[in-house]
Amino acid sequence: MTKAEVAYELMRERLLRGDLTPGAVIPQASLAHELGISTTPLREALRRLMTEGLVELDAHRDARVTRLTVEEARDLIEIRRSLDPLAAGLAAERRTRDDLALIRETAHELLPLQTDPGTAELLTHRRFHVAIYSASHNQVLVQTLDSLWDKADRYRRLALETGRTDADLDRTHTEHLALVDAIAAGDSGTATSVMLAHVEASLGARAVARLSSAAEQPAARSLRGIRGARA
Numbered sequence: 001m002t003k004a005e006v007a008y009e010l011m012r013e014r015l016l017r018g019d020l021t022p023g024a025v026i027p028q029a030s031l032a033h034e035l036g037i038s039t040t041p042l043r044e045a046l047r048r049l050m051t052e053g054l055v056e057l058d059a060h061r062d063a064r065v066t067r068l069t070v071e072e073a074r075d076l077i078e079i080r081r082s083l084d085p086l087a088a089g090l091a092a093e094r095r096t097r098d099d100l101a102l103i104r105e106t107a108h109e110l111l112p113l114q115t116d117p118g119t120a121e122l123l124t125h126r127r128f129h130v131a132i133y134s135a136s137h138n139q140v141l142v143q144t145l146d147s148l149w150d151k152a153d154r155y156r157r158l159a160l161e162t163g164r165t166d167a168d169l170d171r172t173h174t175e176h177l178a179l180v181d182a183i184a185a186g187d188s189g190t191a192t193s194v195m196l197a198h199v200e201a202s203l204g205a206r207a208v209a210r211l212s213s214a215a216e217q218p219a220a221r222s223l224r225g226i227r228g229a230r231a
Helices: 003-017 028-035 039-051 070-094 097-109 119-135 139-160 166-185 188-200 203-230
Strands: 055-057 063-065
Touching: 003 028, 003 039, 003 119, 003 139, 028 039, 039 055, 070 097, 070 119, 070 139, 070 166, 070 188, 070 203, 097 119, 097 166, 119 139, 119 166, 139 203, 166 188, 188 203
Parallel strands: none
Antiparallel strands: 055 063
16 A cells, blocks of 8 residues: 555544544644654545545645534434335345355344444444345446445544434334345345434434534524614
């Protein structure tokens, strides 16, 4: 691997792990020193991360971690609301014996996502869903959903900051088992409907609600101030 590729992998991991706060300036000089490289390969890595929507670069060579926005969170859920159920339905129709074995294996390895999950917990969640996507045997669909996952993980972390109840964990576990059963049975309709419900109640959906609420609060305070002045 080149120095730029190494820097890309390390930076990407830190961004997705939440080590760098959304909106924060990226300290390029100190990071380059820490990684044992010059700022040139680091800038190359940052440009690559910019194309993935994880970093913002401006004309003054400043770099920031891309902010989390209600618009992007909503966009991600809208796309997943259509594509995830499609993938699950196709998986039920097209899965092979090997596909089903992998889906069951990754379901068995799933770890519940708690507050501030580690890389291992997020990876088990991703592997399970990728196993379902792959069983659809639609490569364009698989690549599209996989490309959304990194962005979505940042919003999952945001939603997890408020914690999860036992009821949340039980519901998610039940949905995962229902997905496995429907795909194993070749029941496309049930797999599609279960996946849709799974997306609707997902951490990404909770992130949309949290960001929407935060965006409305300043407007509500401003409106109260106007009303007070008129009174």
